[in-house]
Amino acid sequence: MAAGNVNPFNLSDSEDEADQRAEDGAHIEKSPSVGTQGPSSNNPFSPQADAEPPALLVSSTRTSPSVEGISVSVAAAAMTVALAETRVSVDVIAAQLIRDHYILTALEFHTELLESGRELPRLRDYFSNPGNFERQTGTPPACKDQGLGPGGPLMLEFELRKAKETIQALRTNLTQAAESDTQERNKNYSSHPETQEPIRPLEKRALNFLVNEYLLKNEYKLSAITFSDENDDQDFELWDDVGLNIPKPPDLLQIYRNCGSALPSPRNTVDVAVGVESGELTGNYITQKSDLLQQQQTEVVEELEYQISLLNEEKQSLADYIKKLQSEIQSLRRTVPPPPHDQGSQPNPPSSSTTPQPPLDNGQYLDIRVASEPDNPPTESNPPTQTISNPTHTSSQPHAKLKSRGTVVFDQPNRKLSPAFQQALLSFCKMSADSRLGAEVSRIADNEESVMLMLGRCLPHIVPNVLLAKREELIPLILCTACLHPEPKERDQLLHILFNLIKRPDDEQRQMILTGCVAFARHVGPTRVETELLPQCWEQINHKYPERRLLVAEACGALAPYLPKEIRSSLVLSMLQQMLAEDKADMVREAVVKSLAIIMGYIDDPDKYSQGFELMLLSLGDPSERVVSAIHQVFIPAFAAWTTELGNLQTTLIPSLLARIEKLLKGEHGLDEHKLHMFLSALQSLIPPLFSVVIQNAPFTHRVNLQGDIPPIEVTRFPRPASPLQDIATIVGSRETLSALLILYDYQLEHEGTTGWDSLLWVVNQLLPQLIDIVGRINVASTTCVHEFSRFFWRLCRTFGKIFTNTKVKPQFQEILRLSEENVDALTGNGILTKATVPIYATGVLTCYNQDEDRKLLVGFLEDVMTTLSLSHAPLDSLKASFVELGANPVYHELLLTVLWYGVVHTSALVRCTAARMFELLVKGVNETLVAQRVVPALITLSSDPEISVRISTIPAFGTIMETVTQKELLERVKMQLASFLEDPQYQDQHSLHMEIIRTFGRVGPNAEPRFRDEFVLPHLHKLALGNNVQATESKRIDIATQLFEAYSALSCCFISEELMVNHFLPGLRCLRTDMEQLSPEHEVILSSMIKEGEIKVENRGIGQAEGSVSIAASLVGEDAKTKFLSKMGQLTTSGAMLANVFQRKK
DSSP: OOGGGBOTTOOSOOHHHHHHHHHHTOOSOOOTTTTSOOTTOSSTTOOOOTTOOGGGGGSOTTBOSSHHHHHHHHHHHHHHHHHTTSOOOHHHHHHHHHHTTOHHHHHHHHHHHHHTTOOOHHHHHHHHOGGGGSOOSSOOHHHHHHTOOOHHHHHHHHHHHHHHHHHHHHHHHHHHHHHHHHHHHHHHHHHOTTOOOOOOHHHHHHHHHHHHHHHHHTTOHHHHHHHHHHTTTSOTTOGGGTOSSSOOOOOHHHHHHTTTSOOOOOOOOOOOOOOOOGGGOOHHHHHHHHHHHHHHHHHHHHHHHHHHHHHHHHHHHHHHHHHHHHHHHHHHHHHSOOOOOOTTOOOOOOOOOOSOOOOOOTTOEEEOOOTTOTTSOOOSSSOOOBOOOOOOOOTTSSOGGGTOOOOBOOOOOSOOOOHHHHHHHHTTSOOOOSSHHHHHHTEEEOSHHHHHHHHHHHHHHHHHHGGGTOGGGGHHHHHHHHHHOSOHHHHHHHHHHHHTSSSSOOHHHHHHHHHHHHHHHHHHOHHHIIIIIHHHHHHTTTOSSHHHHHHHHHHHHHHGGGSOHHHHTTHHHHHHHHHHHHOOOHHHHHHHHHHHHHHHHHOOOGGGHHHHHHHHHHHHTOSOHHHHHHIIIIIHHHHHHHHHHHTOIIIIIHHHHHHHHHHHHTOTTOOOHHHHHHHHHHHHHTHHHHHHHHHHTSTTGGGOOOSSOOOOOOTTSSOOOSSGGGOHHHHHSOHHHHHHHHHHHHHIIIIIOSTTOHHHHHIIIIIHHHHHHHHTTSOTTOHHHHHHHHHHHHHHHHHHOHHHIIIIIHHHHHHHHOOOGGGTGGGGGOGGGGSTHHHHIIIIITTSOOSHHHHHHHHHHHHHHHHHHHHTTOOOHHHHHHHHHHHTSGGGHHHHHHHHHHHHTOSOHHHHHHHHHHHHHHHTTSOHHHIIIIIHHHHHHHHTOSSHHHHHHTHHHHHHHHHHOOOHHHHHHHHHHHHHHHHOGGGTTOHHHHHHHHHHHHHHGGGSOHHHIIIIIHHHHHHHHHHHTTOOOHHHHHHHHHHHHHHHHHHTTSOOOHHHIIIIIHHHHHHHHHHHHHHOHHHHHHHHHHHHHHHHHHHTHHHHGGGOOOOTTGGGGSHHHHHHHHHHHTTOOSOHHHHHHHTOOOO
16 A cells, blocks of 8 residues: 555554443454554544444544545444444455455455354455466556555455564563563562672663664674674564563663662553654654654753752751751750769860861760871770760650760780880871861761761761762771661671772772771770671672772781770681681782781680781781782781780790791702892891880880980981881880980990890891801802891891990901901801801991991901902902992992002902902992092002903903993093003013903803994904914813804804805804814714804805894704704713803993
8 A cells, every 4th residue: 555545553453442332332344553543633643432332343443634535434434333233244344345445455354254153255355366467457446546456465465464464562561571570580689689680681672782782882793793793583673573562771881870779660551662663653653752752852841940949948857957946956055954974974175176076966976986086096095985865855866875875894915015005006007187077087986866866967968979989988988887776686697798899999989888886896895896897897808899808907906906806806807817828809808907007906715826927927928029028017016015025035046037037058959049139138137126125124224314305316216117117116115215325325335234134135246147147158149139138237236226236236247257368378168258247247247327437447458358269279259249249339439449559459369360360350330430440540540450361360350341331431441451462572482361252252242242243243253262272282272162152153143244154153163163173073963053154154145134133042043954853962072051052231
């Protein structure tokens, strides 16, 4: 049919219409589309009157005002008159429809009859005869008007429409079932929000539609195509494909912007869409639809304005009511005298803080600020008890039992921590009471009226912020309710909400929750903290989000002061120990260490000492630097404070660490430097507690007088502490106390001695000798060990002071080193000078103070060591370690050059040789100005020394200058000096000089300036290799050949031009191969491969020029030389270092 003659909006069966037909007892068979519109209706959506005569239902309800509609109306009117007397037969109706060419209506009529079991022969024969639907040359006028065309497509259109109706009906039932199931799940979710059921088909289709719509709107076309292909069972063009009885929700962007807010419930609607084309819509429908939408929007706006007016009226009435209540309170205060304060209650003093405070609360709030406030720190005489005031109320108020509470008393450990130390220890509990919200969290309401005041202050902040990830605004409400609610189950649920309030709380949110937990603990007492708060921590100890586990770890430390001491040293300690051993997140383990430190500050069970020591060792071995930093900054000071009270610091803790260090030194598999660093760093962190023990247990402690003017402590008196807990002033109580003790300490050491001073005598007679013995047994070649022990002695000497260092430390080192002149000859067999004792004494003890006499002492010691080792023909490793450690600090460069100049002008050639070799170590760290002014002149002086050994000793230093310096003038001077060594006839037979030069060329050549390498190193290596071919002494020949092999192997890493390759590099290799053929055939294999690859490289230089420098040694793995090289590699007898140089790369 033509679009203009078919009304597509009357195809759906209405249930009301079916009921009406049943009531009327109509027996006339009707089409499923009948009954939603009368022919005279102008609105396609207007329902037909229920009292419409049944005969009218025979006509097609899909007709619009046209020729067909007029004809049918006339026929219907005639039928109405006839029905008054007799009933029209079905066959007559069918004949009339066929005669007037109402083919679709007749087909629907035929279908209705078939469904009711009354098949009509006329219609059956008509529709079963294909000839009735063949295209005819002449088209009846009615067909022209209606645009029927051939009958085949009409039947297909009808069948398609019927199939769509069936699908729509099935989807309707499915949608209804899904909606009821969704409503049931919503009920379950409201009571059990943590349960997550799998997605349902209806939900999946709806989400798929919204996601596809979002992708298309935002130009993600490829993603939309892929998404549509993956969901080929869904039509993304039509929302009705999702479900019929559900309205289309807003797009994803609108849902995201309104997430968490209750969307307005859609109005009850009847979906009558059947998938028609937009061209079939009439003009009236479009106009009326826009009017309907505008009307609905107007109604929504009016409803919202009405709600706003109601809320404004309610707000005004509440404001008036609040004013009335405040006036009544004031009048009651004036008329009723305040009750007398007993010992357990006291009024809260007005806050003097400059931070913004909440409005006045009539004194009905408990001020529970953090423990770090200066006006009332917790001590033994002033425990952190909770004082609750008793405001005046009438006895008729409900829940009167909540108005008055007794004093809450917490278990106090039997400890002697200074208030300053305890305050500094508790400062690691990250709490915040300085902000507005922090002030609210810290003030717990005590009765119903104050709860209302709290709600009044907090709700204005909650409502606008809760949807913007500001859920911490809910903490005051949760805490107040959890504190005052009489039902334990409800309190547990509220605390569960508190700990699950934020999915992944950040630092500020965690601090706010911890502040609330501490406020809760202070208000309810230790019993409820144990039974209500701790279970919440235990539940989340293995939570999948590290932020939640971090909250648990921090809560254990923050709640430690408010727990029963039995729980504090058992359950909480075990929880933290488990998290330290099992948690994979560094930040969680760091928080665990800090909480363990707080536990150590409150624990008073001596049996837990061994557990604390094991926790310290476990934390020290943690792979995370932040965990190790926390152990030094927080845990070790807290643990040392406890061991000091137990009397175990000098008797157990420090000796245990020293014993472990000695055990490491005796290990059969070599020294584990990581463990040595671990134990030594722990000892270093124990120096401040050790010094505090010494000065607090001195004979002069009873003479401490804090009255009068006490001089301040020098800024540089102590090393910078790693944390406030390592500050000795914090440990002893205050800087005034420490200053007074230091004055008496220095006077006692200088004038009165150490008699009766057991704690200091232990340091002098037991600790220092054991440490010096350990130092003498470590490997001097280990720069790490030397550095660690040097830092330890430096901090020890700086902490105990200059008098102690000069009178107690230095004499013990000097006695062992025995550097007096009369012992020089006897020191040939004295191994102590070759040990690490020398560099540690020089860099750890003699550098503690930087005055003139101290620098002179250091210079004299180094000069004596250099002289003694040189004259004794002893190894120079200890002196080299001293120069390396001191040379790392530019402050000591001038001092070291002074020491070396002493060696340059020394009368002994052995000392001058040692000085020349020390320059090699110093050149790399000294700036070029000093090199030009101090180093090169000294080396030039030594290079003209009468002793040939001294001149040879300068070659490594000259090579290092060529490797590190960039000034052309300096390089030219060094180049000239080296050239004189190579070209002067007096050096032609100096085998040692040639060996040193070749070794230096192999070491500095790859890193030296390219021009120096090309113009100087390679040509002279070629000459040396050529001269070695005629060397008569076989031992000298093999020595030179071996050094040349290593030098050429190192230089093969460099880019060598074609000219140098042909003129010097390959000829030198051929000369070397000639020597190796006779002296070392296994080397000859590698040299032949190197020569062959070099020749191939020269031939292919034009092709491979763009590839840059490629190591010849690396090219040995070429297919042609690989097999031969590997077969001979196992037969090499050269040293490992020599073989490694074959594959060396330029760094």
